[in-house]
Amino acid sequence: MGTTPPTALLICEHCDTVYRRRALVRGDVALCVRCDAELERHHALSVNAMLALILTAFIVFVQANMWPIVTLGLSGQHNSTTLWGMIIAMWREQAQVISVLVAFTLFFFPLGKMLTLGWLLWFARRGRRAPGFVRLMVALHHFGPWTMSEVFVLGALVAIVKAHTYFDVVADPGIYAYAALTLLITIFAGVDLRQLWDEPLESPA
Template sequence: MGTTPPEALLICEHCDTVYRRQPLAHGDVARCACCYAVLERHHGLSVNVMLALVLTAMIVFVQANMWPIVTLGLNGQLSGATLWGTIIVMWQQQAQVVAVLAAGTLFFFPLLKMSLLGWLLWFGRLGRRAPGFVPMMVTLHYLQPWTMSEVFVLGALVAIVKAHLYFDVMADPGIYAYAVLTLLITVFAGVDLRQLWELTPEDRA
């Protein structure tokens, strides 16, 4: 193994077992034989495709936060609600903890994740490591569990169904934008970003 180049090896990040890298077909996942952790996934998306998806997600993200999510009607009066309008109301109603969690998981964390991904992929398409590559990759690893747009969409749909018993409820474009954003985030969740370590070799100059 001493003559094996480092790029031909895989090391389990959980138990440190070393493997020789094998070519993977579409849909294949390499797992550790000792702890069954995921070692590597087939790279189905190129860097250019991932960058295009990030830019699309950012456009949809802006629309989801600008457009109303739902409109409630009662006795002929209509009231629309946006995400930030709801967060502000929760803050004013002494629900600061919920407001902060909603703002973080639905706005700041997804925005930070998309910004970091866009920055890394912009340089990655050129075969280069972006400035701040290592701390950004570490940050993305820890951000992964904190982007909860799918939870918000499911919760909003349940709330719309229940509110329909008391109000005239109309789903607005914002909720559809969040649904599309959820699909894009789901696609990224299945992408092994560790491939960027190999696609962008460290500059040894």
Template sequence: MHVAPGQPLMVCEYCDAVYRRRTLARREVARCMRCGAILDRHQWLSLDKQFALIVAAGIVFIIANVEPIVQVSLGSSNATTTLWGAAIAMWNDQSQVVAVLAALTLFFFPLTQILIFGWLLAFARRGERAPGFRQAMVMLYYVRPWSMIEVFMLGTLVAVVKASSYFKVVPGAGIWSFGVLTLLITVFASHDARQLWHKTAGNNE
């Protein structure tokens, strides 16, 4: 196909078909004519708003990890735990594999995702590519699927409902923060991080 010099392009990651990029209308989605894969979708949040959300996600993430998840009461006995407290308890209970997976999927991977997004968006707001842009985008691509806060939320809610039959269970600030963080991550999931490639096109990495 003939392409004018400097014309923005997009390539299907599944079949390598090449298309001219155009501005999409609200709720419009571009699909590959060869394999039907989603190539692009309208981005309803500006870069400034995305940056504000990622800062909010960072603040909520800190609260979620330092505040208790639940408080369990049985008679006059009370116990509270944080995410790290639960991970340490599993490690001491000979469940090291589960403890490591919990730490990775609920702390390290989400934290890495937030930090990378924040780094990239801080420069993209000015139309610039952050130092190490290419490496950061590749890392973001591999890290995003391993952030499983949504799964943790569902599991925790099920556990709270079941435990409430035997104990008095009070959700703590940590679990509410994880709920807000899940909503923020859902919002980010609706945006294609690959947009940063062409929104900062022509600038040095």
């Protein structure tokens, strides 16, 4: 008897039910009949499109960290700050724990996720499996909950509205860059990265 290749099977991550994979068209979502969990959805983005999206997000990320976020004015004096200026100010004001959390959730984790994805997709578009593929895919799974750019943007907008009562507040380009980055992250959040396991790659992990 012949054996079914692993790529022709789907296993539910929640109840371990095994299914035979079928081709999906745009808008299709495969659900587990046993626990109703999502098994797979149609992927509208190719590897090249995902790589272009990551490169765009990286450019916006650099701009968001270079440009000032907000300018505060009081009695004719104005002061603007970048993300790292805010982090350093919190550190100096004895809020080290918060400054470290902000640095990791708004800079290091998003940067690590983008660099890791870029590395994996660069090799995937060339028909190869990136060095350290398995470990990097596991790392991406853990990076996900710690990228909180959208929380920062919402918090910053609320703070700007409240601060406007006491200061002259001007939203600088950095906050708009973070808003664009949030949009890109939201788009990418809808992409099932598990499809990278199914790419026809040459070298083993």
